[in-house]
Amino acid sequence: xxxxxxxxxxxxxxxxxxxxxxxxxxxxxxxxxxxxxxxxxxxxxxxxxxxxxxxxxxxxxxxxxxxxxxxxxxxxxxxxxxxxxxxxxxxxxxxxxxxxxxxxxxxxxxxxxxxxxxxxxxxxxxxxxxxxxxxxxxxxxxxxxxxxxxxxxxxxxxxxxxxxxxxxxxxxxxxxxxxxxxxxxxxxxxxxxxxxxxxxxxxxxxxxxxxxxxxxxxxxxxxxxxxxxxxxxxxxxxxxxxxxxxxxxxxxxxxxxxxxxxxxxxxxxxxxxxxxxxx
Numbered sequence: 247x248x249x250x251x252x253x254x255x256x257x258x259x260x261x262x263x264x265x266x267x268x269x270x271x272x273x274x275x276x277x278x279x280x281x282x283x284x285x286x287x288x289x290x291x292x293x294x295x296x297x298x299x300x301x302x303x304x305x306x307x308x309x310x311x312x313x314x315x316x317x318x319x320x321x322x323x324x325x326x327x328x329x330x331x332x333x334x335x336x337x338x339x340x341x342x343x344x345x346x347x348x349x350x351x352x353x354x355x356x357x358x359x360x361x362x363x364x365x366x367x368x369x370x371x372x373x374x375x376x377x378x379x380x381x382x383x384x385x386x387x388x389x390x391x392x393x394x395x396x397x398x399x400x401x402x403x404x405x406x407x408x409x410x411x412x413x414x415x416x417x418x419x420x421x422x423x424x425x426x427x428x429x430x431x432x433x434x435x436x437x438x439x440x441x442x443x444x445x446x447x448x449x450x451x452x453x454x455x456x457x458x459x460x461x462x463x464x465x466x467x468x469x470x471x472x473x474x475x476x477x478x479x480x481x482x483x484x485x486x487x488x489x490x491x492x493x494x495x496x497x498x499x500x501x502x503x504x505x506x507x508x509x510x511x512x513x514x515x516x517x518x519x520x521x522x523x524x525x
Contacts, residue, residue, distance in 0.1 A: 294307065
């Protein structure tokens with residue numbers, strides 16, 4: 247039996263995707279998965295260290311390790327109207343300037359990449375766990391920040407306002423869906439095994455969609471006390487048809503992200519043939 251080390255985040259979209267796979271609700275074709283659940287920036291850093299065979303990864307982090315990993319066709323988070331939000335306290339947008347301290351959910355996150363494309367003039371940045379950013383703004387430790395995940399559903403209730411919806415910014419700039427995160431597999435994994443893993447992830451998502459309540463106990467275990475309503479919204483927003491199959495439009499969106507980032511001098515150019523499994 248082959249063993250594949252697998253990393254994904256505790257966010258509802260990832261636990262929804264991987265529940266059937268890791269709990270043997272589907273046939274795993276003789277592959278055993280050794281799981282590591284962690285914040286996406288921790289996973290990014292583990293991938294940069296080539297620790298995991300297969301992992302959730304931010305596209306920004308992937309741009310640094312494309313020679314070692316390939317993006318699978320299944321499991322990615324892309325879409326419309328689901329990008330990171332640049333926020334601050336209510337009625338304080340006018341006080342922001344290029345000296346303002348901006349909190350970001352990890353140096354190698356796609357949120358940081360998008361923010362850098364949209365707001366290159368803001369260079370006074372600090373990095374922290376995504377769930378700590380609102381508190382840092384509230385206490386004045388930072389002046390503003392970029393939020394991701396479920397925080398987008400509750401930030402207004404907590405007294406914040408959006409400076410910019412970075413997802414909308416991206417859509418208006420490129421007319422493509424916003425690429426947020428991917429599932430990448432190390433090139434040391436035999437090609438046939440990598441293809442099987444890709445198929446299993448797709449089957450795991452399909453199982454979760456057909457048995458919507460099956461994954462809920464696992465999701466809720468890792469959901470940081472989120473309400474069922476927020477969990478459902480989160481899954482609906484981040485698990486979609488692009489998660490099943492990137493399609494040509496999804497792949498083009500990812501290539502466009504890397505091209506725009508390279509044009510901005512944020513990353514080095516990436517050969518398009520080096521990005522996707524079997525591309």
